[in-house]
Amino acid sequence: MHITPLFETAFQGKIRKTPEDFQVDEIMNIPMDGEGEHQWLKIQKREANTDWVAGQLARIAGIQKRDVGYAGLKDRNAVTTQWFSLHVPGRTVEDIAVQLPEGVVLLEEHRHSKKLRRGALEGNQFTLVLRECAGDAEAFQQAVNKMAEQGMPNYFGSQRFGHGGNNIENAKKWFAGEFKPKKRPQKSMYLSAARSYLFNEILNARVQAANWNQAVSGDVLQFEGSHSWFVDEGEADIPTRVDSLDIHPTAALWGRGALPTKNEALALETRIAEQHEALCDGLERNGLQQDRRAMRVLPKNVVLQRQSDQEYALKFILPAGSYATVFLANCGEFVA
Missing domain, CATH: 3.30.2340.10 (TruD, insertion domain)
Structure with a gap:
C-alpha cells in the first residue's frame, strides 16, 4: 500500500547492496537462569530467514520445530543477530556450531527455565549503509534529525x-x-x-x-x-x-x-x-x-554519518514491531 511520507525530501539512494549493508541486532533484557529445560542460543545469520534457521536448529537438536522459540522474524537479505531457544529437558545439544549451515553462526549459549516467546524483545538496533545517494543532503539530514527528536x-x-x-x-x-x-x-x-x-x-x-x-x-x-x-x-x-x-x-x-x-x-x-x-x-x-x-x-540513538559524497552510515534503535524501511521511506526514496 502507499504511505504518505512525513518529509517530501528530494534524496535517493540504494539499500541492501550487500547483506552487510543491512544489519539488525536484537535487543533483549532477559536474565539467563543458567539452568532449566531450554537451551538458548544467540545466532548470527546471513541471507537466511528466521523460520528456516529455526527448522535447522530443530533438525540438529532432534526436536519438533514447535519446540524452537524465537522472539520475532528478522530480515532475510541482511546480517541479523537474534536469540533462539531449544526445548531439550535433561540434556544439552552438543557441537551445535559445527553443524550449522553456511551463513549461520553460534555466538552464545545459555540454559533457561522458559521458552523464548514471540514478542519477548525490547527492540532492534539497525546499522545501515546507504549507497549511490544523490539529492538534497541537507534536507535528508534535517529529516533524520526531526524524526529523532519528534518521532515518526x-x-x-x-x-x-x-x-x-x-x-x-x-x-x-x-x-x-x-x-x-x-x-x-x-x-x-x-x-x-x-x-x-x-x-x-x-x-x-x-x-x-x-x-x-x-x-x-x-x-x-x-x-x-x-x-x-x-x-x-x-x-x-x-x-x-x-x-x-x-x-x-x-x-x-x-x-x-x-x-x-x-x-x-x-x-x-x-x-x-x-x-x-x-x-x-x-x-x-x-x-x-x-x-x-x-x-x-520514537527512534533512539540515531546517528547519521556521511562516509563519502554518495555513501552514508545510519544507525538507530526501534522498538519491537517497528520498521527500519519505514524510517527510510519517511526521509527519502531508497530502493534495494
Whole structure:
C-alpha cells in the first residue's frame, strides 16, 4: 500500500547492496537462569530467514520445530543477530556450531527455565549503509534529525504485505470463500496482513490530515514504552503530554468488539472500516479482538554519518514491531 511520507525530501539512494549493508541486532533484557529445560542460543545469520534457521536448529537438536522459540522474524537479505531457544529437558545439544549451515553462526549459549516467546524483545538496533545517494543532503539530514527528536509514523512495513501486496489479496480471497489456507502459519500471515493494512489506512489518513502526532477528540492514547492505553476524556494536559512524547495517539488493530475511540477519532476509524468491510468481517470471524497500536514511534540513538559524497552510515534503535524501511521511506526514496 502507499504511505504518505512525513518529509517530501528530494534524496535517493540504494539499500541492501550487500547483506552487510543491512544489519539488525536484537535487543533483549532477559536474565539467563543458567539452568532449566531450554537451551538458548544467540545466532548470527546471513541471507537466511528466521523460520528456516529455526527448522535447522530443530533438525540438529532432534526436536519438533514447535519446540524452537524465537522472539520475532528478522530480515532475510541482511546480517541479523537474534536469540533462539531449544526445548531439550535433561540434556544439552552438543557441537551445535559445527553443524550449522553456511551463513549461520553460534555466538552464545545459555540454559533457561522458559521458552523464548514471540514478542519477548525490547527492540532492534539497525546499522545501515546507504549507497549511490544523490539529492538534497541537507534536507535528508534535517529529516533524520526531526524524526529523532519528534518521532515518526509507526506504519507497518511493506514486507508485512508480501511481494506486490499478495498477502492482502490472498486474505481477501480467503475471506470471500475462494480458498482456505491449509497451514496455520499461512493463516496467521494473512490475518496479520489484513489487520496491518487497516491500521496503515487509519494512520495514513491521520498523516494526510497532519494530526497523526496530535490528540484529536476521542482519541485513545498509549503511554511511551508501554502497551497500556486510555481514552481521552478531554483532560486539559493531554496536548502537552502528547507534545512531550509522554503519550501517543493510537489506531485500531481490528477485531471483535466495539472501538474504544469516541467523537472525531471514532468517526475516522468507522469510515475506514466501512471502506474495508470485508477485511473487518474476516478478522472478526477468525476470532481476533480489538487492540491498539501507537501511531507514533520514537527512534533512539540515531546517528547519521556521511562516509563519502554518495555513501552514508545510519544507525538507530526501534522498538519491537517497528520498521527500519519505514524510517527510510519517511526521509527519502531508497530502493534495494
